[in-house]
Amino acid sequence: MIIIRYFFREIIYTLLALTALLLLIYISHRFMLYLVQAASGSIAADFILQLLGLKLLSDLMLILPLAFFLAILLALGRLYKDNEMTALAACGVGVPLGAIVGLGTLFAFCVALLSLFLAPWAEHEGKRLASRASADAEISGIAAGRFKEFLGGQGIFYVENLENRQFQHIFAQANHPEQWAIITAQRGEQVLEDGELYFFLQNGYRYQVTPEQLDYTKIAFAEHRILIPRLWDEADGFNHETLPTTALWGVTDVEYQAELQWRLSLPLSVILLATLAVPLSRTTPRQGQYAKIFFGILIYLIYNNLLNIAKKWVERGDVSPELGLWWVHGLLVIIIAFFLYWPYWRNQRHAKTILK
Secondary structure, three states: OHHHHHHHHHHHHHHHHHHHHHHHHHHHHHHHHHHHHHHHOOOOHHHHHHHHHHHHHHHHHHHHHHHHHHHHHHHHHHHHHOOHHHHHHHOOOOOOHHHHHHHHHHHHHHHHHHHHHHHHHHHHHHHHHHHHHHHHHHHHOOOOOOEEEEOOOOEEEEEEEEEOOEEEEEEEEEEOOOOEEEEEEEEEEEEEEOOEEEEEEEEEEEEEEOOOOOOEEEEEEEEEEEEOOOOOOOOOOOOOOOOOHHHOOOOOOHHHHHHHHHHHHHHHHHHHHHHHHHHHOOOOOOOOOOOOHHHHHHHHHHHHHHHHHHHHHHHHOOOOOOOOOHHHHHHHHHHHHHHHHHHHHHHHHHHHHHHO
16 A cells, blocks of 8 residues: 555656646647737737636646656656666565556546536637627727727728727728618717627717618717627537537437547546556666657557547548447557557567477
């Protein structure tokens, strides 16, 4: 039991360090992407941290299996390098494969919580917030004395003065295929009501013009509200990535079946990769602690890419949902069996050679 705790402590310490490193790399990269979008006016800068947090929660289920796999490789590799494994073997103690797989099973429950419940919620909330951030950027990016495009280039907005988010002397033009609209107003501000974003105008005129016609309609108004459209409609946002896992059970649609199998594959991959890391970490003191890291990362990349390819095949109908993503896990099981039993086969063949 003391030896098992020692193994667990080495793995968990390495896991924490690797997770912190991978999160630092991920957060810095994603943060730079959001900064670029904010600088270009695609999203409002006020939403960067919220978007970053939701995106991190959504992608954390992809980071943790890799971190756990590498943690076992590094921790056991160090024990082999320092001859601690040799000393344990001399005392009749081997690597506690069952205990490490058990630890991987506990860790898989954490990944399952993310992939089955938290990640879909974060994906849904992230898309909703990204829509709000894009809509808010239409107004927040306005500067006094400068023309600004909005609605994907279909409209132009100009304000002469801007004080405390209050617009003065406003000009706006929106071009639709059926009708053009030109609006002038003395004052305006951005208003949020019932979850919808409006542009509230006061004391102005609205000119409506039909393309290729000379007549127009002039309307004077004391108050006028314009709804800022969402770039992502919440009603259309419940796709196979944002749906709750409970809604995927029993659905025969191949896209939903592929998404369900993908979510189940992530915690399963933790257990399989933990089992693979034990025989893969076997090294000699001369090989060093990092001898199998490159090989392990290569296996992980191939395994992860095959899961993505299999998911696309199921979504397109090229592979039946019954076969689904499970054949990829079957290939990894074969590789695990090879690494587990290869030393025994090699020793038996070597013993037979000596006896002859």
